[in-house]
Amino acid sequence: MERALKLPKVARLPNLNREPLVVVVLGPTASGKTALALAIARHFCGEIVNCDSVAMYREFEIGTAKPTAAERAEVPHHLFDCVDPLADVSAGEYARQARQILREIVLRESVLREAGLSENERRRHVPIVSGGTGLYLRALVEGLFPGPQRSEELRNKLRGRAKKRGTEYLHRILRRLDPAAADRIHANDVPKTIRAIEVCLASRRTSRRTLPRTSPRTSPRNMTELWQQGREPLQGFRILRLGLNPEREALYARINVRAAKMFDEGRIDGGLIAETERLLAKYGAEARPFAALGYKQAVQFLRGELDRESAIAAAQQAHRNYAKRQITWFRREPDVHWLAGFGDDPAVQAESIATIEPQI
Secondary structure (H helix, E strand, O other), X not given: OHHHOOOOOOOOOOOOOOOOEEEEEEOOOOOOHHHHHHHHHHHHOOEEEEOOOHHHEOOOOHHHOOOOHHHHHHOOEEOOOOEOOXXXXXXXXHHHHHHHHHHXXXXXXXXXXXXXXXXXXXXXXOEEEEOOOHHHHHXXXXXXXXXXXXXXXXXXXXXXXXXXXXXXXXXXXHHHHOHHHHHHOOOOOHHHHHHHHHHHHHHHHHHHHHOOOOOOOOOOOOHHHHHOOOOOOOOOOEEEEEEEOOOHHHXXXXXXXXXXXXXXXXXXXXHHHHHHHHHHHHHOOOOHHHHOOOHHHHHHHHOOOOOHHHHHHHHHHHHHHHHHHHHHHHHOOOOEEEEOOOOOXXXXXXXXXXXXXXXX
């Protein structure tokens, strides 16, 4: 596909020792982020850095729509299949690892420069951050607040409440403590919900200990307020954000088709239900990705809570709802070059490459 692209002529600016460029490909689920990131990577000899929280987990393949083995062999990929399914990955840990990878990619480019290669030979070497987890992207680019330490005692209590009373119960608690955080975090994302509640409660305890009763409140009391203080943004890079913005009905149609294909028993890999059954037997229901969309509905089918058609319909609806939340989140990202279409559209790929070219 890449060789068939007809790119408009773009004037090339000289490289005046500018900071290295990082391209960010963002957009809702099923909008074609992987296809666009691959097209950019092929054109600029780039390396792709995953920004999808569930795709970091090993062995969970079908429900995460990861790049294929052939695609990963063609282009260097980072932060896929790097986390044990029973482990937690915080946004802060993701940002730490992703920033280190960005530095390593740039360091390799510097080595090529010192090796005496021409500018044309080494200029097409771009790190591409691609994925739909908005919180992880914000942590990478803008940095995280210095939150309180984890309390395993509190976490265990909250996990127990979630098991006994359901995930919506925890989400209602979070909404009372921090409505903005509740808007960002889905009720099914128990680890993030628990962390947000933990931060809110710890911040309020700190505020009560350190401030006299008559003093005006100036210290943060929830996660959203902490986000607005003391963050350390990514330094040493220029950021170019490319946002996929396909027509909404077309996006939902793609979501429905993709979710149905995940459940297709005729797939070579047996489909999402077979994969979920195998991973449940290996890791148990505590594996973190089982809370993710698609896997959650497959687990419900295996438990007899949903029939196959209902599980597919529930997964389709959940993915459409998730896409809505992603669109809302990414609309708040600054300086996004929005692309009207899907990432596998040659015209969208051509526009993206033409946008990047002058920035290299």
